[in-house]
Amino acid sequence: MADVTFYxxxxxxxxxxxxxxxGPIAHQVMGQRIGWGMMxxxxxxxxxxxxxxxxxxxVDEAGNRTLIDRMEALGYDDFWDANKRIRRVADRTHVExxxxxxxxxxxxxxxxxEAVARCGSYKGWVPETFDGPLCHGSVRPGQDRSTxxxxxxxxxx
Amino acid sequence: MTWxxxxxxxxxxxDVVALMRIGxxxxxxxxxxxxxxxxxxPGPEHWALDTVFFLASTAMLVGxxxxxxxFITALTLFVGWLHFYPEHGMKDEFEHHHTRILMAANxxxxxxxxxxxxxxxxxxxxxxxxxxxxxxxxxxxxxxxxDLIALQVSTTYxxxxxxxxxxxxxxxxxxxxxLVHWYFFDYPYWIPGFHEACVLGAWVTVAIEYTFPFILFxxxxxxxxxxxxxxxxxxxxxxxxxxxxxxxxxxxxxAYLKPEVLxxxxxxxxxxxxxxx
Numbered sequence: 001m002a003d004v005t006f007y008x009x010x011x012x013x014x015x016x017x018x019x020x021x022x023g024p025i026a027h028q029v030m031g032q033r034i035g036w037g038m039m040x041x042x043x044x045x046x047x048x049x050x051x052x053x054x055x056x057x058x059v060d061e062a063g064n065r066t067l068i069d070r071m072e073a074l075g076y077d078d079f080w081d082a083n084k085r086i087r088r089v090a091d092r093t094h095v096e097x098x099x100x101x102x103x104x105x106x107x108x109x110x111x112x113x114e115a116v117a118r119c120g121s122y123k124g125w126v127p128e129t130f131d132g133p134l135c136h137g138s139v140r141p142g143q144d145r146s147t148x149x150x151x152x153x154x155x156x157x
Numbered sequence: 158m159t160w161x162x163x164x165x166x167x168x169x170x171x172d173v174v175a176l177m178r179i180g181x182x183x184x185x186x187x188x189x190x191x192x193x194x195x196x197x198x199p200g201p202e203h204w205a206l207d208t209v210f211f212l213a214s215t216a217m218l219v220g221x222x223x224x225x226x227x228f229i230t231a232l233t234l235f236v237g238w239l240h241f242y243p244e245h246g247m248k249d250e251f252e253h254h255h256t257r258i259l260m261a262a263n264x265x266x267x268x269x270x271x272x273x274x275x276x277x278x279x280x281x282x283x284x285x286x287x288x289x290x291x292x293x294x295x296x297x298x299x300x301x302x303x304d305l306i307a308l309q310v311s312t313t314y315x316x317x318x319x320x321x322x323x324x325x326x327x328x329x330x331x332x333x334x335x336l337v338h339w340y341f342f343d344y345p346y347w348i349p350g351f352h353e354a355c356v357l358g359a360w361v362t363v364a365i366e367y368t369f370p371f372i373l374f375x376x377x378x379x380x381x382x383x384x385x386x387x388x389x390x391x392x393x394x395x396x397x398x399x400x401x402x403x404x405x406x407x408x409x410x411x412a413y414l415k416p417e418v419l420x421x422x423x424x425x426x427x428x429x430x431x432x433x434x
Contacts, residue, residue: 002166005166006162006165006166009165009166009301010161010165012268013165013301013302013304013305016265016305017305017308020261020308020309020312021312024312024316024319028316028319028320029319036239037235037239039254039257039261040254040316041254041312041313041315041316041317041319041320042254042316042317042320043254043317043320043321044331044335045320047334047335047338048331048334048335048337048338048339049334050338051334051337051338053337053343053344054343070343079342084342087342087343088337088338088342120330120331120334120337120338121325121334122323122325122331123323123324123325123330124324124325124326124328124330124331124333124334125330125333125334
């Protein structure tokens, strides 16, 4: 009877251990599509991919580059006043969209805007390359941001 | 082979599985209490699942028909994962490693005498024995399936480390991604040594996750591994959106503990001799 119990438990335990390990082996080692009822353990695989490290530079006609304070250029005196979706740049499209806002509302005419960006992925930071400047400034003298109404918390960019 | 036989046939105090039963039942409620409530997805199929889930998990918590109720609770969660996720689009509710480990542990717990202590089952057993003029039944039982729970925790650690064993993580960049995503929003160039700290964090995390699956099985190292593990998961709890995962791991660490040690600890804390309970 003890033998039946022992081998019975061994069989049940063996099946469970095989099930436990097969999912990760098939998916994480062999790269197979995960089967029905199989578990895998990929933690933070998809997390924090929608984030970019971006720096905007104004470039004058002589080619001199100057780092721009992104939040100031977007009209926020205090970084923490901005909506999270403005503070955090999600992807390449977002980099370009914020760049256009900066060109339209902050960058003086005659200046170009360049961006150096890298975005999060499973493999870490992946550089984003842009062909030339993102856009050109269109703010005329007397039309600079000091004449714009201050942005409110969570306002549109 | 003798070692394996001893391990598979071992018996011990049931406090450890009873505490896991109570802990997991509460965690299951915390994790799915909202998503399996009647208002979440109104419809007959969902309501049926909700009803079974709440009846079974309540019985599991109080320890009434403990094994059966624990099994049925696990079954409802697997039905949620394998049917309601693909068929009803309930991905957020069921398809996550934090939920899968809870489901698996719940299932394996049904293979243990989890109603042997701290339960209505135990109270009924004592009442029946006393009515018959017999001594209180001993609260010991077969604990072979506790090793399956421990193995599940080790599996989670090991394969999680395996997944992190790629340059994106080991370079510290994945941790940077997360910290920038959740905290800084812009890369914190103003923090000296930020990158180096992330690299260190990545290597320490992977080292712990590769070694813990094995050394947690060594009782004499528990005085080191338990505090480190608890601290690691506590930090995860407050800095990352891990939800119930930290508390799940706290409860499941019990699977590595010698049941006799736990019983002595409970006796020491409650000032009651184990034999008299």
